[in-house]
Amino acid sequence: MFSPLFQHFQKYISLTAEEEEIIKPYLQISTVANKEYILQQGQICQANYFIANGCIRKYFTTDQGTEQIIQFAIDNWWITDYTSMDFQQPSLYTIQAVEESVIIVLKRSIEDELFRKVPALERYFRIILQRAFAASLNRIHYIYSFSGEERYRHFSNAFPEFVQRVPQYMLASYLGFTPEFLSKIRSRKG
Amino acid sequence: MFSPLFQHFQKYISLTAEEEEIIKPYLQISTVANKEYILQQGQICQANYFIANGCIRKYFTTDQGTEQIIQFAIDNWWITDYTSMDFQQPSLYTIQAVEESVIIVLKRSIEDELFRKVPALERYFRIILQRAFAASLNRIHYIYSFSGEERYRHFSNAFPEFVQRVPQYMLASYLGFTPEFLSKIRSRKG
């Protein structure tokens, strides 16, 4: 049941069978329907969510009322709002399922205790945070060095299955332009 | 000599005097002049750099030959290229001093051994990486929800000293527009 997560752990650290048994009671599994909310703007984020399978988006609503997507998470990614969780502040973001998904929940309130019992997990999160931070800076690199059209071409080249998986208007939002512009781009070349 | 770093550690974790003594031999201190390079595009990044005082930028050169700044680091921030370091790949980035700076160097090659001897450091880096990742996503939030002019106004409001500290063309690059446009903005309102 938790196996996608334990497999992910083993990619970065080694856990004994005993350690895995210690960890299990700290986790919860949950199935969310398409469009179901995991966190809503204004709530304080209380957990880190691992996507066992499915697709989740994190977005905010601009002053003009449009939804701006900040992150997508698919199979084997964690998603949360660290700002809200670390400072126990109301979140600016909404985290919502884009398709039916199975998620594993690690609550903030028991995280410290878990890390004390299984210190290797601290290492695991340090490593995946390094990757996530690097990916985020890499995204800024992309935003700044390519035009909207170039970003779209790169992205659909790099993640063709993903482009099929989410509605186009969400992709446009994630890539930082309007759905109308994405339509225009797509009509330029097959 | 290492005190800015040890003070920074103590903000997030507790270290005993013995642990501090264990850590010291793993660190190196270095003074870099204005415009001196810490890492050059194409080299493999071999360390994480803590700015005890000064100002450092990380940038890449676009196809059109302009320098695009991805990150600034000032007093009490770490800077490195995790992608290059984690995968031992040539870096796309150049890390360079923007003013004379004192930096503390933690080499990648001895990091694992240090974390084994002082596991609390793993926790420290996990926490600051959470902050750095959140800050980076927050920056994407800003890029997507505000115009260039709004980003400049927000930034100079939030960090007025910093705006004085670096040349305007670097600020323009960091904020994602041209120096000419920054000049135009500035002439609009005193």
Next chain:
DNA sequence: TTCCTTTCTTAAACAAGATTAAGATTTTTG
């Protein structure tokens, strides 16, 4: 002081992408 380099400004012509306002198509639901 004088030259040289770095940084900043101005303005005109231009391009990328937003906005607005339809309408067309697809998917979902009763």
Next chain:
DNA sequence: CAAAAATCTTAATCTTGTTTAAGAAAGGAA
């Protein structure tokens, strides 16, 4: 199946910011 909701497309007009090409200040170094 029919109706409603969600998604995608097209095209005209408008904005934000780029490009290009000067020249003006400011700061170092000899």
